[in-house]
Amino acid sequence: MASRLPAVFLTAWASVAPAAELAGTAEAGGLPLANLVVAAQALDEAGRVKAAPPPAAMALDQKSREFIPHVLAVRSGTPVYFPNSDAIKHHVYSFSPAKRFEIKLYSGVPPEPVVFGQPGIVALGCNIHDWMLGYVYVSDADYLAVSDNDGRWSLDLPNGRYRLTFWHPDAAEQPADQVVTLPSAELRVSLELKMRFQTGKPPASLQNQGYGDGF
Incomplete structure (x- = not known):
C-alpha cells in the first residue's frame, strides 16, 4: 500500500x-x-541577450543508491552524463515522453552523455533499485535555479x-x-x-x- x-x-x-x-x-x-x-x-x-548559453555538459551522479542531485534543471539541448559512483552497478532508464533512454548495467562513467533536446519533465529510475527516483527538468527558460537543502x-x-x-x-x-x-x-x-x-x-x-x- x-x-x-x-x-x-x-x-x-x-x-x-x-x-x-x-x-x-x-x-x-x-x-x-x-x-x-x-x-x-x-x-x-x-534579459535574453545576457542569458548564458547552455553548458557544454552536466552530470547527475548515483551515490549510496540515490540520484544526486534528486532534481537537475537544464536548458534544452544540454548533454548530461550519468556517472555511477557506487561500488555496484546501476541500470538507468526513463520512459518520459520528453526523453526516453536507457543505460544498461554499468559502472563508472558512460562514454556518451544523454542529450535532453526538448523541454519537459524526465523521470529517472533504476531497474535494479526500485526506490531510486530522480528528475531532469528540461526547459527553454533563459535562467534556472533549484533550491538547495536549506x-x-x-x-x-x-x-x-x-x-x-x-x-x-x-x-x-x-x-x-x-x-x-x-x-x-x-x-x-x-x-x-x-x-x-x-x-x-x-x-x-x-x-x-x-x-x-x-x-
Whole structure:
C-alpha cells in the first residue's frame, strides 16, 4: 500500500539585491524544502541577450543508491552524463515522453552523455533499485535555479520583465506562472504538496528534513 504524507504548504519568497540577484527560500511545514525549480524566462531583449548559453555538459551522479542531485534543471539541448559512483552497478532508464533512454548495467562513467533536446519533465529510475527516483527538468527558460537543502535559491538577472515558473516533483499541482519586473520588492507563491511513497521510502527532497521512514 502506498504511504501518504499529509498535505503541506510551500511558500517561496524572493527579494532583489542591488546586484540584480533574485533570491529566495522555499519552506514546507516550517522546514526548508529542497528541489524547488525556479525558471525565469526573459520577456525583454536585454534579459535574453545576457542569458548564458547552455553548458557544454552536466552530470547527475548515483551515490549510496540515490540520484544526486534528486532534481537537475537544464536548458534544452544540454548533454548530461550519468556517472555511477557506487561500488555496484546501476541500470538507468526513463520512459518520459520528453526523453526516453536507457543505460544498461554499468559502472563508472558512460562514454556518451544523454542529450535532453526538448523541454519537459524526465523521470529517472533504476531497474535494479526500485526506490531510486530522480528528475531532469528540461526547459527553454533563459535562467534556472533549484533550491538547495536549506531551501535557498538564487538567479542572477538583469533588470527587466520575467515570467517565473515554479515546479516541485512532490507538488499535487504546480502554481501558475508569475510575471515580475525587476527591480521588485517581494513575491509569494504557494502550492500544495501531496506525497505518495510507492516504495514506503520518503523522496530525497524530504529526507533528513524531519520526515522519516515511518511515513
